[in-house]
Amino acid sequence: MSANANGVTLGAPSFFSKEATIAGPGFNRWMVPPAALAVHLCIGQAYAFSVFNGPLTKVIGITQSAPDDWKLTTLGWIFSLAIFFLGLSAAFAGRWLEKVGPRRTMMTAAFCFGGGFLVSAIGVWAHQIWLLYFGYGVLGGIGLGLGYVSPVSTLIRWFPDRRGMAAGLAIMGFGGGAMIAAPLSVALMNHFKSATSIGVAETFVVLGVVYFISMMIGSLAIRIPPHGWKPAGWTPPAEASHKLITRHHVHIDQALKTPQFYLIWLVLFLNVTAGIGVLGQASVMIQESFKGTITAAAAAGFVGLLSLFNMGGRFVWASASDLLGRKMTYYVFFVLGGILYYFVPGFASSGNTVLFVLSFCVILSMYGGGFSTVPAYLADIFGTMHVGGIHGRLLTAWAAAGIAGPVLVNYIRAYQVAHGVAKSGAYTMTLHLMVILLVVGFICNLLVKPVHEKHHMAADAV
Template identity: 85%
Template sequence: MSSMTDHPESPGSSGFFSKQATVAKPGFSRWMVPPAALAVHLCIGQAYAFSVFNGPLTKVIGITQSAPDDWTLTTLGWIFSLAIVFLGLSAAFAGKWLERVGPRRTMITAACCFGGGFIISAVGVWLHQIVLLYLGYGVIGGIGLGLGYVSPVSTLIRWFPDRRGMATGLAIMGFGGGAMIAAPLSVALMNHFKSATSIGVAETFVVLGIAYFISMTIGALAIRIPAHDWKPAGWTPPETSHQMITRNHVHIDQALKTPQFYLIWLVLFLNVTAGIGILGQASVMIQESFKNTVTAGAAAGFVGLLSLFNMGGRFVWASASDFIGRKNTYYVFFVFGAVLYYSVPGFAASGNIALFVLAFCLIISMYGGGFSTVPAYLADMFGTAFVGGIHGRLLTAWAAAGVAGPVLVNYIRAYQVAHGVAKADAYTMTVHIMTVLLIVGFVCNLLVKRVNDKHHMSETQLAGQ
């Protein structure tokens, strides 16, 4: 099996943080790698819980209520947006560097950026300079998010050629579940540090920055990469004609010249678009669909349930893809998802809350599953040598879907309501559009074929990287 050690660092590059220093010694258990990956992903998953700071940050000066000079929610909204933008940019543009220097140095850099971003943001709160929050959590923290997201995943794929989906699903499940830890922890810390002169956010940022830096550093120190000739005991690579799994490798730049990259980009984009807009409006949607039936508290419970399915789906669907194949897994997402979306207005009209909730839970499980299945899909298509960098570039689909999904849900709903459509019926057109998007995604997935041999690297080319 080809590994990251196929691509040594430049001459003279050595030391504790070098790629060569992370090559596992004989007898090393590959099951030590998933906890190292989780140590990083559970930290950066905090990004999904950043909204718990928005309310308190509007009262930095006023403490008990917003003062005229306090920040507004619209001003604060750019912090998270910048973080997601720089997550995508760093993942996309640092791919070659990641493959060259290895996971340990990349993960240490991610720890410094993500933890340091919190510290800079804390200073921004103390000085009441919004630009420092944009720079700290948004730009520097966002870079940490991107580097921390892709580096453990590419390493896991190399350790688990027999269970690529399960391995990546385990790590990316951590990203989905990180918010479930971060949200209550952040609230508890703010309450602990709150005083007559402080809302407790700056102090909380400092504690989180240090804690996340330590956890991510532990993961970076524990990470190992397999030796060049390593493979699981008793494992035989599958026939290349089965499940479209290649034994060859495609260079990161060459991958962008293949139709497969753009088809899988669209597959991820369409699957994520169909889910991400719903996540942002889940509470409002169920309350408006079942007016006077579902309370705000029950709607919050619905949102929490969606989070559990989002997290669980990342592991369950990715693990299932090891048995049914990555392409078949996406077929399930698109066919089953389209049927569920098309059925949702009927469930709402009939007042069947149980089926409405179940449908969206399954939809969101497939949304999460799309994230965790795609790294293994890429490894099957392009090989493992540059999968981290290729995965990073593909994550631009996430950034694009992060804009398209909410826009579709929010603006179409607003247009419907403005033209006299009852709020309970305003989402019908939206879910029907989502159905169409999933059908288009099915066609894109159908068109994915084996990468042409002309794109494969020779052994000489691999050795020279």
């Protein structure tokens, strides 16, 4: 037995081992994005889980809630647990991903996410809420985290010349997964609904099987490039002319000792905080801002439009970052976002619906773009060898923003209304606070510099 340049033991590799996924000569790197999408389009279902909340309150009553049926407050913990374990698994499984490779990680994600649906189906049939918490919340959440980070790091290695576009391709799938899952779930529930069943358990079984198969196909199709591989005719940019695109690598544990990690953590946290609070309150916000003008149906259309820009922004902005540079792209997010947040209350008070809607569409595109640009930003700063693990740990910023954003929007609005401010004007203070957050984000991004050479791994130039 001997070791190759990656330090991987040679011999008869297991089908599930990292070395078994190394691409052979002539492999077409454009086969990798579909494998990544096969996973991300599945786990993006998480954003559509709310379609089950209403039916789950009628598991016993069928047509209406019975006294022993679950309450919405009880059901709300399912999604919260899933997002919590997404962040937890992404943060702590990063080193394991780098060790075992994307195939085993993506297969594990398939078993956890698909299996989580099956456990949840049993929970519905037995009417045991803890099985839904464990099934979709814990198992499904772990599947979400593993499935989120593993394809992204692989794509970045295959596309060193277009890192932003590569990350955007995968993460766009996560943003768009709900657009498939929501109508599919509703159609399945309607199909299985009967006099004795609301159709949720049966829908969980179908989704669990379909998602498992799709994610397994993605894991089987995934490949990693050989050590030292680079696209034909591509020359890595010289560090002298691209100061934030390193040709060195930083170990996952060493990255946590650098100020760059925490600055980029804050950059992501502040960008996401500014967008996620609006995303969660969008329907109510537009109706209250244009009282009597915007109907509930129109507000739902507004939310759908924001989802489209959220998804599209993940690909467009990440691809644009290949031309602009990652640091400049975040400058655009913070400057343009700050300007829009500042003027949106004026658009609302003047009754300008068009500018109000367009402003939030651009803001939500940058919210999505922040997610898809940050993996490439990390690869530029820390190199590609451990980018999957570093990205996983950085996603704790998402979990923190998921709490901070809605709290800021909801509690400040409640405080304003309680003190006599009209609902139509209750968001002004919140939106102007977002401007301050984006200014802080701009400063954090400004402070990001190349990693000191003392943090580089030995003999790691590529």
